[in-house]
Amino acid sequence: MNIDFALVLVLATLGSGLIWLADSILFAPKRRQAAAQVAGNGSAAAAQDPLLVEYAKSFFPVLFVVLFLRSFLFEPFRIPSGSMMPTLLVGDFILVNKFSYGIRLPVIDKKIIPVGEPETGDVAVFRYPGNPRLDYIKRVIGTPGDRITYVNKTLLVNGEPVPLERIGNYVDSASSERAQNLLELNENLQGTEHRILVSPDRAIRNGEWVVPEGHYFVMGDNRDNSNDSRYWGFVPEENLVGKAMFIWMHWNWNTGGLAWDRLGNAIN
Numbered sequence: 001m002n003i004d005f006a007l008v009l010v011l012a013t014l015g016s017g018l019i020w021l022a023d024s025i026l027f028a029p030k031r032r033q034a035a036a037q038v039a040g041n042g043s044a045a046a047a048q049d050p051l052l053v054e055y056a057k058s059f060f061p062v063l064f065v066v067l068f069l070r071s072f073l074f075e076p077f078r079i080p081s082g083s084m085m086p087t088l089l090v091g092d093f094i095l096v097n098k099f100s101y102g103i104r105l106p107v108i109d110k111k112i113i114p115v116g117e118p119e120t121g122d123v124a125v126f127r128y129p130g131n132p133r134l135d136y137i138k139r140v141i142g143t144p145g146d147r148i149t150y151v152n153k154t155l156l157v158n159g160e161p162v163p164l165e166r167i168g169n170y171v172d173s174a175s176s177e178r179a180q181n182l183l184e185l186n187e188n189l190q191g192t193e194h195r196i197l198v199s200p201d202r203a204i205r206n207g208e209w210v211v212p213e214g215h216y217f218v219m220g221d222n223r224d225n226s227n228d229s230r231y232w233g234f235v236p237e238e239n240l241v242g243k244a245m246f247i248w249m250h251w252n253w254n255t256g257g258l259a260w261d262r263l264g265n266a267i268n
Helices: 005-039 051-073
Strands: 074-078 092-097 111-113 123-127 135-142 147-151 154-157 164-172 177-189 192-198 207-210 215-219 240-252
Touching (some): 005 051, 051 074, 074 240, 123 215, 135 147, 164 192
Antiparallel strands (some): 074 092, 123 135, 123 240, 147 154, 147 207, 164 177, 177 192
């Protein structure tokens, strides 16, 4: 079951804030007055807040700060699949810049302040068009108006082949073993250099697409093992979440420990 954490956070922040506000206006003055009468001579006396109010006062500032940071600045994500290998591995925990593609209201995701737009080569998080409750992460290959061609594992943008440099057989950094049938290459996507993986023996979908206005064409760096725009189409601008910035933690599920060499790595 997918839980809408943004909605839960908004409701928790709103609820605790309203409880604190209502108590401050309606009930706290009466408690102070009653406490003063008990103390006598009209002197001030501390009035004990109800437990619910104490919790609201304690949690509201923390919830508000978390809501603000998560909604408008940065949000953490966990990488659950290998579609972005070797750039991102299963077990990576990344931080996403939420304001790179515009300031949006939480829950309804409506853009209120335009800040920037995705550029070719960005690693972007977005809500999957087929199910907006799911967050996907892919590399932006085409922006509005671009013509994207993918034939025989060769990528062309507006008719120009994207430069590739062969590195060799891919070695899994988690196990230090050579991966089966995976070739690692260095790709230069309009100035953004990054590594990709291809499976020489695996047949994949070829095609040509023209990116419509207000949409983006995305692909995984693990080119032959990625469910991306080649199969389900374009990402609407309103589905964008943010730009992936760096890896803040990696948990190696094989060893049950942290992979220190990945901590703090920028995402290119």
